[in-house]
Amino acid sequence: MSGLLVVGDVVTDVVARHGTPLAPATDTAAAIRMLPGGAGANAACWAARAGWADVRMLGRVGTEAAEWHERALRRAGVRPMLVEDADAATATVIALVDASAERTFLTDSGAALRLSPGDWSDSFLDGVAHLHLSGYLFFAAPGRATALRALRAAREAGVPVSVDPASTGFLKQLGVDRFLADAEGAAVLFPNADEARLLTGCGEPEQAAGVLSRAFPLVAVTLGAAGALVAEAGSVTGRVAAPAVRAVDSTGAGDAFTGAFLAARLAGADPTTAAAAGCRAGAEAVTVVGGRPAEDTPGRAPGPRPLSPRP
Numbered sequence: 001m002s003g004l005l006v007v008g009d010v011v012t013d014v015v016a017r018h019g020t021p022l023a024p025a026t027d028t029a030a031a032i033r034m035l036p037g038g039a040g041a042n043a044a045c046w047a048a049r050a051g052w053a054d055v056r057m058l059g060r061v062g063t064e065a066a067e068w069h070e071r072a073l074r075r076a077g078v079r080p081m082l083v084e085d086a087d088a089a090t091a092t093v094i095a096l097v098d099a100s101a102e103r104t105f106l107t108d109s110g111a112a113l114r115l116s117p118g119d120w121s122d123s124f125l126d127g128v129a130h131l132h133l134s135g136y137l138f139f140a141a142p143g144r145a146t147a148l149r150a151l152r153a154a155r156e157a158g159v160p161v162s163v164d165p166a167s168t169g170f171l172k173q174l175g176v177d178r179f180l181a182d183a184e185g186a187a188v189l190f191p192n193a194d195e196a197r198l199l200t201g202c203g204e205p206e207q208a209a210g211v212l213s214r215a216f217p218l219v220a221v222t223l224g225a226a227g228a229l230v231a232e233a234g235s236v237t238g239r240v241a242a243p244a245v246r247a248v249d250s251t252g253a254g255d256a257f258t259g260a261f262l263a264a265r266l267a268g269a270d271p272t273t274a275a276a277a278g279c280r281a282g283a284e285a286v287t288v289v290g291g292r293p294a295e296d297t298p299g300r301a302p303g304p305r306p307l308s309p310r311p
């Protein structure tokens with residue numbers, strides 16, 4: 001059993017970098033790129049990038065971009081398990097990035113919100129050692145029902161589950177208590193500092209990490225350029241600094257942390273060592289445009305050796 005199964009969002013990111021302020025009602029020149037993204041799919045790609053060979057991604061996409069997303073996942077070393085939706089387009093995010101790297105998003109969740117319990121089969125857990133659920137699943141009724149079903153099936157099968165709370169805005173809409181009740185039974189929680197504060201009402205991430213680790217056995221709180229904290233059984237048990245890098249785009253930093261952390265844990269690392277791997281991946285993520293690892297190109301250092309044998 002070596003599989004890492006990620007369930008969550010697959011998104012088409014349209015990233016428009018404009019050097020001058022947006023000029024309403026006329027043209028603004030921009031460098032525009034269409035990139036594969038989505039918190040769940042990004043985390044899967046970063047786990048593969050960190051060397052885990054058996055990574056699988058379950059998500060729902062529109063027919064128009066299904067093939068493109070499948071190819072991108074395969075190139076990243078992830079086995080796509082994509083459900084094609086003929087009635088909704090692939091989730092699309094338009095990211096407007098100004099000269100100071102400040103980002104504004106326009107979000108159309110499209111097919112990603114329509115992942116439904118009918119798309120799930122308990123047999124998806126065959127050969128799976130860990131299930132990761134993107135928090136975005138919990139913010140729409142079909143996704144939430146799917147996540148709860150997958151979580152229950154994984155618990156019954158003895159497969160540990162991790163959850164990324166994903167978004168303070170959506171957490172507020174759903175309700176913190178409801179999210180915490182939904183995620184109950186997860187073995188690992190991956191909030192960033194803002195999410196950890198929101199989920200606990202604590203002002204300090206250290207305190208929040210401790211509180212959350214009374215409900216979830218292992219909590220890794222990411223702190224942006226300040227690195228990450230690990231907490232277990234009510235107290236902080238590890239602190240890791242982030243490598244210093246020149247950030248160009250913070251999209252996917254948390255997803256990179258999650259993917260690399262899970263890959264390291266699956267390979268047998270202790271939580272603090274896994275957090276260090278997560279921080280290295282997070283630092284790498286902020287140096288590239290988009291939320292996925294840069295694809296290997298001639299002249300670029302190859303990715304790390306596989307942590308597990310190729311199946």
Ligand code: ADP
Nearest residue numbers: 192222223224225227242247253254279282283
């Ligand atoms: P999220 O994207 O979920 O908000 P964070 O911003 O906390 O997550 O970033 C996740 C991880 O990425 C951090 O723990 C850190 O290791 C790394 N990281 C983020 N921003 C930077 C940065 N500016 N420099 C170096 N590492 C960073």
